Amino acid sequence: MSQTWNQHVVKKENKSLVLQTVQQHAPISRANIAQVTGLNKGTVSSLISELIDEQLIYESGIGASSGGRRPVMLLPNEKAGFTISIGLEVNHMIAVLTDLQGDLIAEKKLPFQTKDVDSVLALLFAAIDHLKEQAPPSPYGIVGIGVGVPGVVTNEGDILLAPNLKWKQIPLKQLLSERYQLPIIIENEANAGAYGEKIYGAGKLANEIIYVSAGIGIGVGLILNGKLYKGLRGFSGELGHMTINKDGEQCRCGNQGCWELYASEQALLDQAKEIGFPEATVNQLVQAASQGHTDVLHLFEEIGDYLGVGITNCIHIFNPEQVIIGNTLQQAMPFMLPSIHKRIEQNAIGFNKHDVDLNVAKLADYSTVLGMTAFTIENFFHSTEQALIHP
Numbered sequence: 230m231s232q233t234w235n236q237h238v239v240k241k242e243n244k245s246l247v248l249q250t251v252q253q254h255a256p257i258s259r260a261n262i263a264q265v266t267g268l269n270k271g272t273v274s275s276l277i278s279e280l281i282d283e284q285l286i287y288e289s290g291i292g293a294s295s296g297g298r299r300p301v302m303l304l305p306n307e308k309a310g311f312t313i314s315i316g317l318e319v320n321h322m323i324a325v326l327t328d329l330q331g332d333l334i335a336e337k338k339l340p341f342q343t344k345d346v347d348s349v350l351a352l353l354f355a356a357i358d359h360l361k362e363q364a365p366p367s368p369y370g371i372v373g374i375g376v377g378v379p380g381v382v383t384n385e386g387d388i389l390l391a392p393n394l395k396w397k398q399i400p401l402k403q404l405l406s407e408r409y410q411l412p413i414i415i416e417n418e419a420n421a422g423a424y425g426e427k428i429y430g431a432g433k434l435a436n437e438i439i440y441v442s443a444g445i446g447i448g449v450g451l452i453l454n455g456k457l458y459k460g461l462r463g464f465s466g467e468l469g470h471m472t473i474n475k476d477g478e479q480c481r482c483g484n485q486g487c488w489e490l491y492a493s494e495q496a497l498l499d500q501a502k503e504i505g506f507p508e509a510t511v512n513q514l515v516q517a518a519s520q521g522h523t524d525v526l527h528l529f530e531e532i533g534d535y536l537g538v539g540i541t542n543c544i545h546i547f548n549p550e551q552v553i554i555g556n557t558l559q560q561a562m563p564f565m566l567p568s569i570h571k572r573i574e575q576n577a578i579g580f581n582k583h584d585v586d587l588n589v590a591k592l593a594d595y596s597t598v599l600g601m602t603a604f605t606i607e608n609f610f611h612s613t614e615q616a617l618i619h620p
């Protein structure tokens with residue numbers, strides 16, 4: 230039978246719809262797919278056969294019977310391909326290999342001292358090469374690479390500025406594309422962290438999320454209406470540089486009194502020096518606080534208070550359902566949450582303060598890297614579905 234071009238397009242669209250339906254409702258039977266999509270059973274069966282041939286879905290087990298023969302269930306093939314994602318931080322990176330469901334297959338944590346672009350890129354390439362070798366054989370292989378970076382990233386995947394790495398104008402997407410010939414996604418670490426928590430972490434059930442990445446600096450990832458909000462050119466969420474003290478200290482951004490000067494890991498470590506902890510890490514300060522060190526407890530309270538000031542501002546702007554605190558300072562939350570809550574309670578306008586659910590990142594150190602995984606997986610299925618529609 231020869232098909233007209235129109236019939237051909239309709240068929241591809243239906244196939245894409247069936248694939249999406251399996252991804253969203255698995256395990257699901259052919260009969261239920263027909264019900265959900267409104268396609269007839271014969272069409273669904275033939276499309277399913279093609280998707281099984283392409284190894285994008287597979288049959289598994291037997292579902293509950295509604296009277297007659299028990300139906301065979303269909304599932305997306307999470308081992309059809311793999312992703313590599315990297316969460317690049319200021320002094321280390323986490324690199325992971327995952328399947329198409331985001332489950333970890335292998336990982337590598339690499340600390341680094343030298344921050345120049347060439348050294349860090351060499352390490353990044355080595356991590357990617359290593360994980361590529363760890364990937365089991367699969368029909369689609371590595372379907373993409375995602376890198377979350379602590380800096381301002383353009384929609385084109387260039388790092389405009391990564392102040393804490395002292396990087397400027399690095400065409401990271403282009404560098405990786407040339408080397409690997411794979412789909413590459415580059416995103417700001419707070420944006421990625423927000424998405425990681427939305428897809429796999431504390432924010433699964435929420436659609437309005439403020440993710441506060443409290444590390445050496447502060448960045449904010451915004452999930453609005455269930456989607457990452459990037460602004461016009463991808464630069465949204467630079468809330469670490471909102472002014473909370475107009476005559477305050479000088480910030481490296483050129484302004485004075487930015488939020489991150491008072492509420493970040495850097496602020497904590499700088500002030501720790503003054504109370505006798507010249508070389509401490511956040512972890513060591515948490516230990517000291519656990520042992521009841523009064524000055525450290527007081528310092529955490531103070532930093533938490535300032536975090537609360539900025540979070541209150543975010544609450545007033547966005548009326549979020551959830552605020553999630555991630556990155557390094559999350560380790561100290563047992564000592565900081567009381568003062569954060571207290572500040573929100575004191576400063577937030579009445580109608581705004583009671584709905585907000587304040588959480589610590591559930592993925593801990595993995596919010597950013599798994600956010601990149603989620604972007605990469607979505608991109609693969611999106612382009613597969615596009616290919617199904619426009620062969």
Ligand SMILES: [Zn+2]
Binds near residue numbers: 469470483487
């Ligand atoms: Zn600033």
